[in-house]
Amino acid sequence: MEERSVDVAVIGSGTAGLNAIGQIRRTGKSFVLINGGEPGTTCARVGCMPAKAMIQVAEDYYRRMQLGKYGVDGYRALTLDGKKVMEHVRDLRDTFVDRVLSNSTDNMPPDRFIQDYARFLEPTLLEVAGQRIRAERVVIATGSRPLVPKAWRAFGKRILTTDDLFELEDLPTSLAVIGLGTIGIELGQNLHRLGVEVTGFDQLTAIAGTQDPEVSASAIDLMGKEFPIHLGEAARIAEASDKLSVTAGEHSVLVDQVLCSIGRVPNVEKLGLENLGVDLDTRGLPDYDPNTMQVGNLPVFLAGDVTNERPILHEAGNEGKIAGYNAAHDQVTAFRRKTPLLINFCSPNICAVGQRWNDLDQTTTAVGQIRMAPVGRALIMNENKGTLRVYADQHSGLVLGAEMIAPKGENLAHLLCWCIEQELTVGQLLRMPFYHPVIEEALQAALYDLYSKVETKNEGPPELTSITHQQLKNV
Ligand SMILES: Cc1cc2nc3c(=O)[nH]c(=O)nc-3n(C[C@H](O)[C@H](O)[C@H](O)COP(=O)(O)OP(=O)(O)OC[C@H]3O[C@@H](n4cnc5c(N)ncnc54)[C@H](O)[C@@H]3O)c2cc1C
Secondary structure, three states, X not given: OEEEEEEEEEEOOOHHHHHHHHHXXXXXXXXXXEOOOOOOOHHHHHOHHHHHXXXXXXXXXXXXXXXXXXXXXXXXXXXXXXXXXXXXXXXXXXXXXXXXXXXXXXXXXXXXXXXXXXXXXEOOEEEEOOEEEEEEEEEEOOOEEEOOOHHHHHHHHHEEOXXXXXXXXXXXXXXXXXXXXXXXXXXXXXXXXXXXXXXXXXXXXXXXXXXXXXXXHHXXXXXXXXXXXXXXXXXXXXXXXXXXXXXXXOEEEEEOEEEEOOOEEEOOOOOOHHHHOOOEOOOOOEOOOOOOOEOOOOOEEEOHHHHOXXXXXXXXXXXXXXXHHHHOOOOOOOOOOOOOEEEEOOOOEEXXXXXXXXXXXXXXXXXXXXXXXXXXXXXXXXXXXXEEEXXXXXXXXXXXXXXXEEOOHHHHHHHHHHHHHOOOEHHHHHOOOOOOOOOHHHHHHHHHHHHOOOOOOOOOOOOOOOOOHHHHHHO
């Protein structure tokens, strides 16, 4: 069998793998990129981008319900062509995939980009496509795939995952969404808004990964008003003539199809990780350092969703950069991880920033909050629903984190995330300008509430920063 040597082998040409390659290229080291399965990244093919394309259509269509209030006639007569919706989603999806491919693997020669599944024979020896590759260092960026219980696979194409949802020719008439985490809630709500009869199930008692009890209750309340949600019991599926019956406790529904969104599993089973010579956990993954992405002391690095730790795009990209940088340098460098930021594009957005509720020391944490109902801009948008809660260290006022279900939460969460990165206090945030009337005024109100509960205060009025005559002269 042919054997060749490279400086770095990267397994997986998703977001993490491509970011790793970007770092390796900069150093001029030789590399090979290996991808089994469809190239084009999970994000563009079956993830972020087609999901957001579908959500945009759903939001636009759902917005028609507001039009009667402004005296726009005929909105009730508007209809939606499910086939065209799916075509539109796929068109956009194809554009994104083409863009990824043309910027990455399309121009790579076949000896640099191998399309097959790689397998470790040793920590630095891979077998792929009938050849052996000896790499000084290896990056594993093989991503994850939807988890479907074995028993449910017997229902064939009636069990959908995000890998096949966007391939549907038409929207289903009725659908059970089992698993109401980020993906289930985001897609469930929007399929409902597109006219699909959606019923949601989750064995947990919270949805969309919320932890803060107030936000969690608000999220369940708001989502539950749009489509039925059954929580706290595992759902079972059974054949019911030409339908599927989905049952959880006393709740049962007949549906055409089920969207199974109960989680994702790392793509490791084809990799031969047992040949790394280190312990593997129950998911088949080795232990690694999240600041270097290195596996033990091996010249092997993990990146992206394969770790299942921070399964979101910008983290996959960052981990790819960390792993790629370290794989291309002799010295392994530890990098600071970014402030956690989670955004669920359901409406209102559900977001979490910084420290999560379950990790906070409740005895030293102050919480400020605002309900969206009276927020002027939210009222104008007719989206004045939700709750925003911000956490700070009670003594210093240092902002620690936040959780929210709020209109334009994606923007509020970013603002807060950047402030936490800058290690700002609630007093410093209040000194920032807030325009009127904007949704950020909701954040301002939550910050005032928080400010009243922390010990460290600004001098004088909290919003104002004093300046000396000398400083004025220097301005
Ligand atoms: C429906 C959905 C919506 C999402 N929405 C968002 C969002 O709005 N925002 C956000 O930040 N994140 C979102 N995500 C998550 C985001 O898409 C992922 O975090 C990101 O795409 C992961 O990138 P990756 O490089 O780790 O994996 P991938 O892009 O999956 O790349 C892994 C590659 O490795 C290949 N591979 C697997 N095994 C092998 C092997 N043995 N040998 C060689 N190659 C192999 C795979 O075929 C694949 O091409 C969403 C995900 C889904 C599913």
